[in-house]
Amino acid sequence: MSAPESLFDKLWNSHQVKAQSESTPAIIYIDLHLVHEVTSPQGFDLLREKGIGVRRPGRTLATLDHSTPTLPADSNGERPYYTPQAKRQVQTLRDNCREFGIELHDWDSPYRGIVHVMGPELGATQPGMTIVCGDSHTSTHGAFGSLAFGIGTTEVGHVLAKQCLLQNKPKSMRINVNGKLPDGVTAKDLALNIIRYLGMNGGTGFVIEYAGEAVRSLDMEGRMTLCNLTIEAGARAGMIAPDETTINYLRGRARVPKGEEFGQAAAKWLQLASDPGAIYDSEVTLEASAMRPAITYGTDPGMSVDIGEPVPLAQSVSHEKALHYMGFEGGQQMSERRVDVVFIGSCTNGRLSDLRAAADVIRGRSVASHVRMLVVPGSESVRRQAESEGLHETFSAAGAEWRLPGCSMCLAMNGDLVAPGETAVSTSNRNFEGRQGSGSRTLLASPQTAAASAVMGRVAGLSDLESLEVNR
Amino acid sequence: MKAITKLTGPVLVLEQENIDTDQIIPARFLTATDFDGIGDHLFADWRLDSNGEPKPGHVLNEPRAPHSPILVAGHNFGCGSSREHAPHALLGFGFRVVISSQIADIFKSNSQNVGLLPVVLEADQHATLMQMDGEEITVDLEQCKVIVRTADGIEHHWQFSIDPFARHCLLRGLDRFEFLNQAEDAIVAYEENR
Numbered sequence: 001m002s003a004p005e006s007l008f009d010k011l012w013n014s015h016q017v018k019a020q021s022e023s024t025p026a027i028i029y030i031d032l033h034l035v036h037e038v039t040s041p042q043g044f045d046l047l048r049e050k051g052i053g054v055r056r057p058g059r060t061l062a063t064l065d066h067s068t069p070t071l072p073a074d075s076n077g078e079r080p081y082y083t084p085q086a087k088r089q090v091q092t093l094r095d096n097c098r099e100f101g102i103e104l105h106d107w108d109s110p111y112r113g114i115v116h117v118m119g120p121e122l123g124a125t126q127p128g129m130t131i132v133c134g135d136s137h138t139s140t141h142g143a144f145g146s147l148a149f150g151i152g153t154t155e156v157g158h159v160l161a162k163q164c165l166l167q168n169k170p171k172s173m174r175i176n177v178n179g180k181l182p183d184g185v186t187a188k189d190l191a192l193n194i195i196r197y198l199g200m201n202g203g204t205g206f207v208i209e210y211a212g213e214a215v216r217s218l219d220m221e222g223r224m225t226l227c228n229l230t231i232e233a234g235a236r237a238g239m240i241a242p243d244e245t246t247i248n249y250l251r252g253r254a255r256v257p258k259g260e261e262f263g264q265a266a267a268k269w270l271q272l273a274s275d276p277g278a279i280y281d282s283e284v285t286l287e288a289s290a291m292r293p294a295i296t297y298g299t300d301p302g303m304s305v306d307i308g309e310p311v312p313l314a315q316s317v318s319h320e321k322a323l324h325y326m327g328f329e330g331g332q333q334m335s336e337r338r339v340d341v342v343f344i345g346s347c348t349n350g351r352l353s354d355l356r357a358a359a360d361v362i363r364g365r366s367v368a369s370h371v372r373m374l375v376v377p378g379s380e381s382v383r384r385q386a387e388s389e390g391l392h393e394t395f396s397a398a399g400a401e402w403r404l405p406g407c408s409m410c411l412a413m414n415g416d417l418v419a420p421g422e423t424a425v426s427t428s429n430r431n432f433e434g435r436q437g438s439g440s441r442t443l444l445a446s447p448q449t450a451a452a453s454a455v456m457g458r459v460a461g462l463s464d465l466e467s468l469e470v471n472r
Numbered sequence: 473m474k475a476i477t478k479l480t481g482p483v484l485v486l487e488q489e490n491i492d493t494d495q496i497i498p499a500r501f502l503t504a505t506d507f508d509g510i511g512d513h514l515f516a517d518w519r520l521d522s523n524g525e526p527k528p529g530h531v532l533n534e535p536r537a538p539h540s541p542i543l544v545a546g547h548n549f550g551c552g553s554s555r556e557h558a559p560h561a562l563l564g565f566g567f568r569v570v571i572s573s574q575i576a577d578i579f580k581s582n583s584q585n586v587g588l589l590p591v592v593l594e595a596d597q598h599a600t601l602m603q604m605d606g607e608e609i610t611v612d613l614e615q616c617k618v619i620v621r622t623a624d625g626i627e628h629h630w631q632f633s634i635d636p637f638a639r640h641c642l643l644r645g646l647d648r649f650e651f652l653n654q655a656e657d658a659i660v661a662y663e664e665n666r
Contacts, residue, residue, distance in 0.1 A: 017662040018655055023636045027655050029662055039555065041505035046649070067503055085503040092505045136554040136578060152556035152582035154648075162652045164659055168635060170577070200490060201548040204577055234551060236577050300490050300551075318489040318546065411553075413499040420522075432494040432552060434517045 004275035007241050008172050008207050011147040011272075015130045017164055025166040031129035031146075033159045034115045035062040035102065037093040038413070039134025039152075044096040046157030054100040055163045061124055062097050062104040064090055065114045067414055070376055070403035079107070082415030100160075113379020113405045116140040116347035120224065121381050123253025127242040127269035132159055137347045137429065139230040142239035143223035144246055145272045147207070149236040170236065171281035173206040174274075177214035179288040184462055186357070187222030188349060188427065188446040190214065191229035192294035192304045197286065200302040203235030206282065209274065210240050214288035220249040221353040228348045229429055232301040241273040293461050296431045296444040297334060298322040303431075305334065307449060307461035325433055326441050327421075334459045337443075341424035342373040342400075342454035343436070344447055346410040349427035350378025352385050354447040358427075359391045361451035361462065362398045368457025373400035374416065376408040400454070412436045425453040473587040475645030476568055478612045483571075484531065484540035485605035491545055492552035493579060497561040499553075510557055511564020531605075538566040542611060544601045545572045550579025550590075559583040569611050571618070573598040584638040585648060589613060597630045613643055 005013070020026040047053065054060055067086040073079045081087040097104035105112040111122060116137055119125040125141045131148035132138060134156045141148035155165055181190060208230055218226065223240050230238030247266045250256050257265045292306035299322040305312065313330035314320035323330060344358045355377060367373045375395045377383040383405055386392060392402040409416040410428035412435070418424045420439025427450050431442035443459065452460045501513040519532045526533040543562065549572040550558060559582050562570065570583065571591045583590045591611060593601065600622065610619040616639070618630045641648055
């Protein structure tokens, strides 16, 4: 009998075009290559330089997300690009997709969205696949039991040209989260707790498989949030074995097989679980019941506390520098911090369930007068569904801005900026110095916490709101 | 890609831990469709004021900085975004080698792909180097050694490990794409047999 294999082993082995040797890396076949405007231009240049085409245009899918404005076009149809260069970058992707025959979800597509929101929505992301993109949050797609990771632009060129990548096999880690998450503790909080435990580099060199009751209990959008944030612990890929939740999400989506074929595909996907006795290089077990809603206070996603806890005392020079940048003193109550901006969106928390959760907090309340709140759906599909439920009206009535889909303020390269010195509570994924604009200060949290902070005008959790209206 | 075999030169030390790629090259400089001139924006928010003028006193603005080919940085260098603009910006500024006690996965492979040599040293060796700002050391990729003369006059030869294929390509300035290209038959066979 063959040795028991982990989910990661199965994915790796089934995609080896050539095995790794002592002197050469493995050649790994890529099933799906997602492309956006920022990291692809130089990759396409490689094709032109070599005089070759895209090897598998059908396995390549492109969208506009990073450089795109979230305010609508003017009456002449002109979009308010932040810079002429941003507009040119978008046009470059359009030209490249036309030249090389790649499906692009452009402004006129009803499915355009952040690459990691759109792929799963279209059913392009499927269990058992290898998926890459020139974007570190490609780990998101591991939620479906795929091996998905971010690559650099040189590698984008490699995949366009050969549909393959040169890779050394990373180490494997399983994180078991036992028990149930308490009410009000979201997938984002779970992820922030895990990153706090591992540290922002604890996953370096590893692929992480998430398992255990608390992970199984998450819906697909929660699983995507968890896998999305895997890179914030330094691991390139995170994955969750497919189950009925996965199958139910995928059924009926545009790119998955139909009818009887779907049943056959689903049966195959359900076999992708790790075998009993599979060996991991590292194994971690955490208790979900002990976890609370979390918020970051520093300049890396590992620096977080439970809502209600004070800012920790500085433990190192780097830690002190982070507190100084953030304008915090060790021991200070987080709830004292006035909030200037609240951002709901991104590939981490820009899906329908995230917008619903934030809307449930906001409904019938007002955003504090000094707070600027931006709600940016992750895709046109999310926007459409949210609007059909009236969520846009809920946000607008409370004083928040309802925008067009895109990465927006997560990395602030489209002009949606947090001003120097301002504090933002953000549902995005990185609180690095200047991430949301030069001098910006970012506190990462769940949509619920972000919405509660918008209402209170300071750092706040759900429990800080006098009463929470549910299911109105 | 420019080959790198053995290099002797002064080090420039950035003490900060967890330097992420947003620091190395902020997102607002990612809208270019090529990497030309990107070195001008290296560490822009650390080095330059809001008018793009050099901030006095920052180590990266010292006249020696562009002539220091070896960057020694705090633990866990290059974490965060996968932007290949980061190693390109370091190369554009004049660095050829980056040394730390841990280097993030994607940044490491991006660096190897574009000709910036990432070197990971043991914590104590790294700690010694962190105190040697401005001093000359040798990085020998042929021998996989960092050669350092400390204040006590002792010459240390620190062995480092690196992926053998990355070393092979960096030593010769080889484009990894050619290796992939030579595997065409295997790729065709894989596609046919799925």
